[in-house]
Amino acid sequence: MSDTLSFAWAEAWIRDAQAVLAEHRMELIDLDRAIGDGDHGENMDRGFKAVVAKLDEGGIADVQGVLKVVASTLMSKVGGAAGPLYGTAFLRAAKACDGDVDSSGVVALIEGALDGIVSRGKATTGEKTMVDAWTPALEAAKAAAEGGATPAATLRAAADAAAKGAEATIPLQATKGRASYLGERSIGHQDPGATSTAYILGAAADAAEA
Ligand code: ADP
Ligand code: MG
Numbered sequence: 001m002s003d004t005l006s007f008a009w010a011e012a013w014i015r016d017a018q019a020v021l022a023e024h025r026m027e028l029i030d031l032d033r034a035i036g037d038g039d040h041g042e043n044m045d046r047g048f049k050a051v052v053a054k055l056d057e058g059g060i061a062d063v064q065g066v067l068k069v070v071a072s073t074l075m076s077k078v079g080g081a082a083g084p085l086y087g088t089a090f091l092r093a094a095k096a097c098d099g100d101v102d103s104s105g106v107v108a109l110i111e112g113a114l115d116g117i118v119s120r121g122k123a124t125t126g127e128k129t130m131v132d133a134w135t136p137a138l139e140a141a142k143a144a145a146e147g148g149a150t151p152a153a154t155l156r157a158a159a160d161a162a163a164k165g166a167e168a169t170i171p172l173q174a175t176k177g178r179a180s181y182l183g184e185r186s187i188g189h190q191d192p193g194a195t196s197t198a199y200i201l202g203a204a205a206d207a208a209e210a
Contacts, residue, residue, distance in 0.1 A: 004100035005151045010066035011055060016203035017050035024199060031192040035175050039080055040192040047078035047086070054068055063101055067094035067109075077175035081177050085117050085130065092116030103145040106154045110138045110201075121176065128174035128186060130193035136161040137201055153210035159201040166194035 021028070021044045028041030049072045060066055067090050074088030089112075096106060096112035116133040123129045140161035144154040174186035177193075181195065 003150060004102050005058070005063065005106070005141045005208055007062050007066065009101075010063040011060075012207035012210060013204045014048070014051060014055065014066060014070055017107075017200045018052045020199045020203050021045055021048050021196065024195075027041050028192050028196055030191055031195055034189040035174060035182055035186045036192065037080075037178060040196065043078045043080055046084065047074045049075045055181060062099065064094045064097045067091075067097060070074050070094075082130075082196070085121050085193070088116035088120040089113035089134075090116075101111045101151060103149055103151050103154045106151050106158070107138070107141045110134065110141050110158055114138050118142050123176040126172060127176040128169045128172040128179060128189070128191045128194075129176050132169050132172070132191065133162040133165040133194035133197035135164045136165040139199070152205065155201065155205040155208050159198065159205040162194075162201045162203070163198040166190060166198040169194045 025041040025045045032038050032040035051070050054069050054073055055066070060069060070093060071087050071090035074090065075084050076097060077083070078086070092112035092115055093109045096108040102174060114131070117131060117134060120123070121129065123131045124205050125132055125135050127142070137158040141154050141158040144157035149157065169185060169191040170189065172191075173184055173190070174180045174182065179186045179191070
């Protein structure tokens with residue numbers, strides 16, 4: 001396993017993410033039906049398919065280029081809250097990458113994504129949003145990288161923490177986004193955006209381990 005992640009990883013990550021989001025499209029739709037308007041699975045599936053179509057055109061040669069194309073495509077093709085939020089996340093993640101990515105680069109990438117989401121959506125932890133997956137992901141990535149983990153192991157730690165964070169949104173009451181309109185009735189359901197975050201970071205770890 002290499003100590004840096006290159007363009008091949010970034011491209012594999014996004015292609016894996018597209019496949020995983022397509023596979024879980026109905027699950028994300030059902031989660032969003034429970035506490036939102038039911039479009040999250042469709043939004044993410046359509047958005048990542050459009051991203052992969054852009055990657056198929058070729059002409060991108062580095063990690064930053066891949067993340068920038070994800071950002072611009074999600075921003076323009078995905079409506080609702082998630083498009084601009086993920087678009088900003090990938091744009092900030094791209095800005096944090098210069099060349100190949102080592103373990104501290106993985107931390108910087110995730111930190112950039114989280115900062116982007118927070119600056120755009122103004123949510124903090126505990127509000128039942130994707131912030132509740134990205135925040136523990138960043139903490140776990142930092143701890144792993146500081147402990148000398150490889151980039152792949154750093155991403156795996158982040159992905160596992162994101163999945164736990166997504167699950168931990170179930171008992172929370174939403175106070176941001178569409179789900180907040182439900183008040184107490186948002187309790188008892190897993191947040192769709194936190195769930196898609198766990199899938200996206202899981203794909204990043206899978207691609208790094210391959
Ligand atoms: P919409 O809510 O417009 O239908 P989506 O269904 O695609 O958009 O995305 C909903 C997800 O967006 C939620 O599950 C939540 O994770 C995330 N979200 C909504 N508002 C915010 C916010 N202010 N900050 C962070 N994430 C948010
Ligand atoms: Mg929705």
